[in-house]
Amino acid sequence: MQADQSNTPSTGKGGKDSPFDLLVVGGGINGVGVARDAAGRGLSVLLCEKGDLAEGTSSRSGKYIHGGLRYLEYYEFRLVREALIEREVVLNVASHLSKPLRLVLVHSPEQRPRWLIRLGLFLYDHLGGRKRIPGTTPVNIQQEWPVGLIEPSFTKGFAYYDVWIDDARLVILNARDAARRGAEIHTRTKIVAARRDGEMWQADLQDVLSGKVRTIHARAIFNGAGPWVENVLNAVEGSKTSSRVRLVKGSHIIMKKWWKGDNGFVLQAADKRIIFINPYFDDLALVGTTDIPFDGKPEDAAIDGNEVNYLIGILNRYFRKKHKADDVIHAYSGVRPLFDDDADKNASAVTRDYTFELDGVPDKTNYKPPLLSAFGGKLTTYRKLSEHALERLVPFFPHMGKSWTVGAPLPGGDIPDADLESWSREFRHAFPWLPDRLAGHYIITYGTEAATVLANAKSVADLEQHFGANFYEREARWLIQNEWARTSEDILFRRTKHGIFLTDAEKARFEEWLLERRGAA
Structure with a gap:
């Protein structure tokens, strides 16, 4: 199925007599993941996205499928294990987009003792059942780079691996596979209103370019709008929620690469955050990320001078080559929709795990069509989030197929x-x-x-x-x-x-x- 065809409104589904099974709101990684999984289970699906696919957070990540080494400090063992397992899944189903990347963590005793890092990396090596990804090894920093790459005060480190990914293309390929399996994908289409109509949802979808409104019916709605999840809830008549997202801005800078080799670096900042420096294409370096509370419109997020100086300052602490803001040739910022658990935590400590809120009743005597909203999540765990979302909808669709995505290649990934x-x-x-x-x-x-x-x-x-x-x-x-x-x-x-x-x-x-x-x- 060609993608431009699925932008054409369907006459066979979604009307009063022929509703969709599932309306997915949001064309980021979670939305397309759910659309793909649902279509593969035999559900009829329509996905609407108010902008372009991956236009928001999902194209502005650090380009990693990773376990989240620093999440171990917050005892998020389930999340880390789930994420580590997903590294191997992505390598198998999208091996053209992804690859293991060697990361050298330069030890700075002022931030964390060496034994604590080694313990964390031991858990990192063993929680997820590694198969294709190498384990951790110690590194003598000054011997590996004897030409004076890193300041001489830093002598110890560890090399471990995570998985590099093209984040935006991961979104696109999930959407394409969903379309191949029968889903309709509509970009530049926003939900402007939704209301329950008996056992159905009636939703008004507006083409943002023409202004035309199409009304469809669906048996269920999945709200995967990420930073805009609460905006979608506001468009739904009678919706009630106690969950909130906490918005955190993360910015990256791109510079000319200044070291030889294919490895990246992991640097501990003075505030105990972890910064990644990775090779990007042939001769560029990607540096990030920041973590800053954000209360504006997610679409307006942009890097500021303080963020640039923060990242440059960390580079200059570790590397002998001194950088300046003028060395930045490109930058991007994204807003992470983290689940707000009301805890008084700094932005870096807020959980990257996800949770769902389900508004619906499957009991036929008091049936209420479901609205399932996802709060939080991260690029790495999108496939598991999708599985878990559909598990929550099984009582409403008892005849849907079983989970299937773990070994199914994405388009182009059948190598x-x-x-x-x-x-x-x-x-x-x-x-x-x-x-x-x-x-x-x-x-x-x-x-x-x-x-x-x-x-x-x-x-x-x-x-x-x-x-x-x-x-x-x-x-x-x-x-x-x-x-x-x-x-x-x-x-x-x-x-x-x-x-x-x-x-x-x-x-x-x-x-x-x-x-x-x-x-x-």
């Missing part, structure tokens, strides 16, 4: 034995005319679907207009036709990261191409 290296060699052999970097881009972005993106192309010229860097018209058309891409930001910063590498003039030229195409449609 034999999840052996990306071997498959990549075969791909390059099949497309010998592709320059090395361009081939690498298609491999990690599209996996086994790369051959479909390149169908019938015999040379670079067949990829049509070159917009700059590794970006060609053929790919832009694919993203518009198959991945709900509408704007230049959809394409340049969420479906891909070409926008980081294009000049302003090249971005403007691509914007002109989009406008011309839209005018000719």
